[in-house]
Each structure stands twice: as C-alpha cells, then as structure tokens.
Amino acid sequence: MTKAVITGTGFFVPENVITNQDLTQWMDTSDEWITERSGIKERRWLSRDAEGNSAMTGSEMGANAARMAIEDAGIEPTDIDQIIFATLNPDVFFPGNGVFIEDILGLQTAGAMDIRNQCTGFIYGLAAADGFIRAGTARTVLVIGAELQSTALELSNNGRDTAVLFGDGAGAAIVQAHEDSDRGIIASVLHSQGRYARDLYVEAPIGTQKGRITAQMIEDGRHFPTMNGPTVFKHATRRFCESITEVLAKGGASIDDVALIVPHQANQRITDAVAARMGVGDERVFSNIAKYGNTTAATIPIALAEAVREGRLKKGDLVVTVAFGSGFTWGANLIRW
Numbered sequence: 001m002t003k004a005v006i007t008g009t010g011f012f013v014p015e016n017v018i019t020n021q022d023l024t025q026w027m028d029t030s031d032e033w034i035t036e037r038s039g040i041k042e043r044r045w046l047s048r049d050a051e052g053n054s055a056m057t058g059s060e061m062g063a064n065a066a067r068m069a070i071e072d073a074g075i076e077p078t079d080i081d082q083i084i085f086a087t088l089n090p091d092v093f094f095p096g097n098g099v100f101i102e103d104i105l106g107l108q109t110a111g112a113m114d115i116r117n118q119c120t121g122f123i124y125g126l127a128a129a130d131g132f133i134r135a136g137t138a139r140t141v142l143v144i145g146a147e148l149q150s151t152a153l154e155l156s157n158n159g160r161d162t163a164v165l166f167g168d169g170a171g172a173a174i175v176q177a178h179e180d181s182d183r184g185i186i187a188s189v190l191h192s193q194g195r196y197a198r199d200l201y202v203e204a205p206i207g208t209q210k211g212r213i214t215a216q217m218i219e220d221g222r223h224f225p226t227m228n229g230p231t232v233f234k235h236a237t238r239r240f241c242e243s244i245t246e247v248l249a250k251g252g253a254s255i256d257d258v259a260l261i262v263p264h265q266a267n268q269r270i271t272d273a274v275a276a277r278m279g280v281g282d283e284r285v286f287s288n289i290a291k292y293g294n295t296t297a298a299t300i301p302i303a304l305a306e307a308v309r310e311g312r313l314k315k316g317d318l319v320v321t322v323a324f325g326s327g328f329t330w331g332a333n334l335i336r337w
C-alpha cells in the first residue's frame, strides 16, 4: 500500500522582532495584557521600506522554508511534482501563491494548488497531499503554509484585538510516496461551518463591488481583519478537542499512544485548555506562540520543523496536528512520523 510520508521539514521567520512593548507605540495595549490573554511575548514582522511596504513576498518566505525542507528530505527541487500552498494572504488577488513558488524554485511545470482555509490551511494541505499520493496523482508533494500578515494589520486601538496576535512566517513539508511503510499520514478529519464566516474575516475587496474596493471602504477600514474573539475562542477550544478525538478514533489510536500534539498556535490559553481537557501534559503539547505569535497557516509547519530540530519529534513517533480558524474551519491529521 502506498503511504504519504513526511520526509523533510523547513521554516523561515523574518529576523525583525516586534515585542509587545513595541506595539504600544501604535495602540493602547501592554505586555501584561497580551501575555496574560494570549501567551504571546513577541512576533516577527518583515522589515519595511520608507513607505511601509514589505521587502519580501509571502511566496518568497514560503520558498525559503521550502528550500530547507527540500534539503532536509535530500531531494532535488525538480523531484517535486505537486505544490500545495496554504495562505490567507496571497501575494496578489489571483493567481495563487503556488505558481509563484513554482517559478522561484525553478520547478518547471509542477502542479500548483492554493488552499484558502486560514489557520486550518496546513491540515487541509496535508490531507490533500495524502489523497494525491494514495491516488497516484503525485509522488512528491511540497506543502507550504506561509503568511505575510504585518502589512494587513490595523495598527490602532480599533484593530488592537487582532493586531497584537499575528506574525509573519512560513513553514514547509515534503510529503513523499513510500510503499509498505509503517510511517506516514494515517488519517485526517476536515470540517467547516460557514455560518460563522463573519466572526473572523476580512470583508474587502468584495466580489460584488464594482472595482472590488472603494476609497470609502478603505476609509472605513473594511479591508482590515475583524474578529469576534470570545466566540472564536469558545468554538476553537471545543473543536480542537473534538478533532483530536475524531482523528484518533479514525486512525485506531489512543491519546496515550501520541508522542506529541502539534496544535495551531492561536492562543496559549486555548492550547492549555485543550491539553487539560485531553489529559495531556505540557511535555506532549508543542508551543512556540510566545516567540512567533499566530502565523495562521504557517504555525503548524513551523512547529513541526522546530519540534524535529529540538529532538521532540522522532521517526516512528505518533503525532497529531490540529487546527481551528476563520471559516470556521477545523481539522486534524494523525501521522506516524
């Protein structure tokens, strides 16, 4: 039987550190509030030029993460026959970032697909890679989660509930077809509930609007993210736990078998609540939100890459990746590493 095995991981975060204290120059907030409510101490934002424009694109960040994953897997870029790029921050309205990566890495006509599932994007990406590989559609898949969020945040009191949470970054995994391996993606569960789409979203540009966006819409800040934080928090905690339980049942495993849970890094309080409800100690739940904040689709691949390099994830370990985010979307993967 053909299995989809993760053979390499990589990540990229900008050098530019923004501390909680740095944010106080733009909004009424404090290190104490951000630390207590979210567990975040700092995040990385790409450097800007004099006009405030980012020096790098999301695709370029993704390419840096991909290069590390390619080297880690010991393959050549041209071995990749399918790209899956998860982001809510595409470089342009269309096409998606997958094709930009294809060009940057010089892949020469590999398939490219974008996933617009926000914080759950990488979970959907791994599930799609697994499906492609099992179906024989692809043999070496590059799955990327990359987000350039810093240019999209509302740096004012109005946007402070979201602006303090998000960071820039990218993570990548090489997923390859292996025959009769004990390793690989065992099961995935994917869910959504569109009735909550407006509880965490960016409204503009709007498809029905002539010209897609107006000066008035920009004046009103309708191009910035808005979030009903407490609603997202409540649903996230419940859906994280449900997804873990569901993917374990689907894969025929128990929580005691799991070496490491790699949750989407949304809020340390969510991670702690999930760990407590699942009866799992901190040592089996990965967290790096204090240093990177929420990098949306990039949190899980960055965490996987760091977990491997910190020796917390070894070949043969059972790992659960799990996420919840805008849409609402949520899901999990069960992987024999």
Ligand code: UT7
Pocket: 028, 029, 030, 033, 034, 037, 038, 119, 160, 161, 162, 164, 200, 228, 229, 230, 232, 233, 236, 265, 266, 267, 294, 296, 324, 325, 326
């Ligand atoms: O990746 C998935 C997407 N995102 C999430 O999962 C986020 C889920 N939600 C959360 O993490 C939390 O809801 C937040 C961290 C966003 C907020 O924490 P909270 O404990 O739910 O606070 P709150 O929204 O109920 O706001 C409490 C107070 C409010 O003031 P009043 O109305 O009590 O006077 C806010 O205006 O905190 C105020 N506030 C802030 N104060 C200082 C909101 N943002 C800030 C801020 N600094 N940055």
